[in-house]
Amino acid sequence: MSEADPEITLETYDKHQIKIPKSIATRSAIINMMIEDTGDVNEVVPLADKSCTLNIMNRVIEYLKKHAEFDNTGADDEVINEFDKEFQEQSDEIIFQTILAANFLDIKNLLELMCKKVADEIKKCKTPDDIRDRFNIRKDYTPEEVEEVKRAHPWIYDKNAK
Amino acid sequence: MEGTTGDCTSIHIKRSSVARSSQLRPRAQTNSQRDNSASGDCERPLERLKGGRLTCSKRVFWLAQLNGELLVQTFLTLSPREASRASQVCRSWQQTVRMSCRLTSRLELGQYDCPWRRKNLGSLFKRYCSLEELHFCTEFLLPLEAVQAISKAFSQSLRSFTGFLISNCVEGKQVAISELAKISTLESLTLEGTLISGHSLVELADNCPNLRSVCCHEILATHSQLAYLWDRCPNLSSLSGVNLSVHNELDGVAREPASLILSQLSSLNSLGLNLFTEYDPQILDCISKLSFSNLTSLRLRACTFPTEGVLNLFTHCTRLESLSLVASEIPGCADEVFRNLSSSHLPCLKSLDLDEDQISDRGLAALARHPVAMHLTALECLDLKNASRSTFFALMGSLSSLSRLRVGVARNTPWLQGPSKDCLMLPNGSCGEFLDVSKRTAFDSVDNLAVCWCDDFGLTEVEEIQPRCKYVRIGQLGEWPNLSHLELCDWPALSSMDAAIFASRSRKIKRFTLSLPHELSSNRAVFFVAASLTNRFDR
Incomplete structure (x- = not known):
């Protein structure tokens, strides 16, 4: 196993080194590309994005390892969903940084998972005002523009329109 | 209106942001190495006055910094209603929502998302212009004008469609399905509750060569029409609703042996059969003997089979994950099956549908004891009139993986119509979806079953x-x-x-x-x- 699956050394943005099996590392399309570019598995792979700190990378690697295990063992969807759900439950900061890291590292599943978490936060808000409060966004619409946006989907505001 | 009294009681109306904002983690230290210029539309972290109170200080609204393609990605999972709400937040969100609508490939529409008029759907589809999958997730009938709007908007792109259509004819041309058949790219067609005539099937076969799955209530087609479909759509792997006694339904159709029809369908991995009024013991044998070992999903509707036949079938179809025994004509047919089920039967079964079947108390008790109960994630029983309260709750207790339960109740089930302390709950509450009470008219009098x-x-x-x-x-x-x-x-x-x-x-x-x-x-x-x-x- 170890011959076929050598260890790759990643250097995080805050200059820590992490060793992980190649089979895990290459689940990130971008790391895979970098390894293929150098052709040398012993070369340290630098992660140049600000989001890729030791803390976040440990979480990303936890996710990759767990999903590699799920793939190998053919785990039930329920087990996977349970892990994913727990993985989503993080502070806003970690969610945000994980999204950036997943985007940078090109890990599609993880990006979708975390974006879905943010979407769920939006779904919890019942009005545009709630969303602005939750995300701290300034309303830059004029009252006329609000009316115009509403007019674009009249039935959504008028329950009796149907 | 917002009121807070006592130490633990708060009543929020319309506004629950106060409760939610506690989930945000206050930012402990200033962030020196990160520049927060990601989004120009969002306020920098600053102190805000809300409702006359200082609600927060030094908090970073991390999620507000999402922008560009990451925000598009986030919006992709919003429903039309939620997306519209998001587009009212600010200008940049409006543009991003518009972009994400354009990129959405899969859309689920419920009854309340949009009126099903040509005009409304037309404007909705203009925004969601690159849909590949469209699912109407309701049991309400789609009007013809809605189907026309769909076929007009997506005749070259839609791959998967789910909806409920009705045609008032069982033979010949069906207008709504002819409209659907104009969508030449269709691969998966799910029309629960809908009858497809032989003529429509041929139309679909002619125009939609990529069809992989056709799922409907009933297909009234002759052997030769099915053969035509088979010939034109080589990728077909799932077909349900096949009526094996067409000659009873239609005039001028000669009786065809079921084995002839079944022999064509042998490579399917999902099969649904309807057999009305007649019992042909060959059918189960056919399914067992033909190469139906790939079968993962089987639906037998209105079939009256002997218990041994069904058990023999289970021995052969070891991969069966989804089983539906609906509308049996012999009362207690499923009952006998469950009481004689051995522990090696149905090892992979995850979904069981006993829709309209008259399963008795003893049958349910047998199911509760069988190992299969441990793995079941979905159960539908639409008729519980013979079940006792204690058996039903014992069953709930042994279904430890259940995440979806759908129960309808006949009028004369007093233990379910009493006070709501009898309300049904999923044993596995954490991942439980909810109880969906059947909306069929027969159950309209049930007004006090709880959904939770x-x-x-x-x-x-x-x-x-x-x-x-x-x-x-x-x-x-x-x-x-x-x-x-x-x-x-x-x-x-x-x-x-x-x-x-x-x-x-x-x-x-x-x-x-x-x-x-x-x-x-x-x-x-x-x-x-x-x-x-x-x-x-x-x-």
């Missing part, structure tokens, strides 16, 4: 009860003694009477959030609840 999410067996939390669950009355919620959180969304008709019952019985309510339509009566009810709760805690 719950923790453990003691209900502690009900969130967001949608108005579509018309069977819940808020007064009944009051009878759940452990209820601590309740969130009602767009509650259609909250009466003062219900509110009073609720308020008097919900002893442990800590948070109550309500967003309401504007009717005066509703507001009165809310004030009633609010007043009752505050009074009690003040005292």
